[in-house]
Amino acid sequence: MIVINLKNDLQEFWNKASENTHAERVDLWGSSIEKKYKKIFDEQCKKYKSVFSDSDFSKTPFYVMPSCMTFNGRGGSNSDYPGQPVMYMGIDYISKRNDDLDLFFSHELFHIYHINRMKVDEKVFMTEERLTLPLWLEGLATYVSGEFCPNRVLPELLMDKNFEDFDESCVANICSKFKVVANEKIDHNDMKTYQSLFNFQTAPFIEGLPPRLGYFLGYYVVKEVLKSNVLSDVVIWDHKKAHTKVLEALQCLS
Template sequence: MKASSSKAFCLTLLLACMVPASGREAPSITTSFTEFWSAAKGKPFLQQEHAWNRSIESLRRDVYDTVVWEKQHDPYWQARRQIWLQKRFERYPALAADIPVEVRALQDAVAHQSVRFKTLFPDADAHPPVTILLAPNFDAKSGVLGNGKPVLVFAVDTLLLEHANLDIVVPHELFHLYHAQHAGIRNDGVMPDAPLTLPLFEEGLATYVSGELSPGHTDGELLLEDELGAIPANQLPEIARRFLADARSKAIDPEHPDIFKRWFNAAPRPYQQGLPNRSGYWLGLQLIRHLRRSYAPAHIAAWSPEQADAQITAALQQVGSQELPSRQTKSAEAH
């Protein structure tokens, strides 16, 4: 078989593996969206919701229950779902024509980046369990299905709204899936009883890997926000010390949810004085670069949750106690 034909065959297999995460036969998300929107366009919300349930969710029940709405963790998921869906349905008139195009672009990016990913992590799944669907409350995330299997979910409509750079988003999320499968760090580190250091480690490492697989981007591009990329390097010790005050808090804490939010969530208003929202992503990336002085990426990625917690806590203490030399904002750095 010619090399070009072999590559095309591999890409075909990768695309074929992107089936509904529930494992049941279902139409493509493009077909489902077309059916939903033909019944919902211009209708009152309750009729739109009925069409959504019939054409979208009922065919992908497991992934919507466990990953999209996270019913197992959120006692208020029904109320949030109503609000999210109503707002998203209002956006579909402007999005509908472009969703099939974005689906194809996302499929191509997953196939291409999956091949590249194995050059960095040879033991990665050649056919990663990826699902493309519609969701109003995230753009992409790893999760765990009801049967305990990790899955990577891309919300094509949200990615379209964000004008997301798929060459950055896809490898970042592929790493989250790989990490869940090989190190047991699931839900992007936001796991029951996990300390806040775990999502810090997880997001920093995923961002680092995306820079390795899509080189030449600034930190602002890798972090999906120019304001994060503009944080001066000399603020690292202060930010590390600030995070240490929250480090033993739980990633999932219904009684104190603002602790996680102020480091990892986006919002119209700032959570912390003098810091942009989602600063945990920036801090995590800097700490991984600090750890890279001593460890290879594959070594770091193999750490158990307990090892990752210990290593990132030690790194926080080290960088928090001293001024570090300035670093360039390019992710492609000398190793």
């Protein structure tokens, strides 16, 4: 496992940069932080190319930034790159959690690749997104990260030690409760249910269980789907077909 704590690098950077101009800080950030870890990123890109020959991250915008401890990585949009997924890396939260960067990049790069292949745009996310969509997206990214980083156990793939005592025997209970909300469209004015399933810093979806159960359940949903489908096919399903297949898998797992 490659675990890299960036705390010392960030401290060293700031010790050097605190008295510098903004332009000098930008240059120093590139040479002392981004360049140092570019090798891991490049290796993951090569792995993707070997499995998904049409993958290309050369034009994907990546923002390496402090997240004020709110996220480690996430995709999103940016007005400077209309219609194109953008990757944001919360360098402070990555450091705090001691995230395995091999797993981090394999997971987050898949989101970029997958969203492009699904052709999911902001309109879908804002007007048509049901809770099955993030379950599918996160479950598949977790599964693929395991393919690219073999010999990792599930808590490592989830990048969450809270799941060390969880296994397949826990799935049916979580599944039965998720099925109640599976068809709900996500209300972007009230994200409570979504956040309880996919965010670190919220009350859990099921009292007494860890937050981010959506990642755990999504992983098993994907494994169920792949019993009768191949990865190269499922990555291009649109959100409507994915919704149907997720519901079928939930029925089998509950």
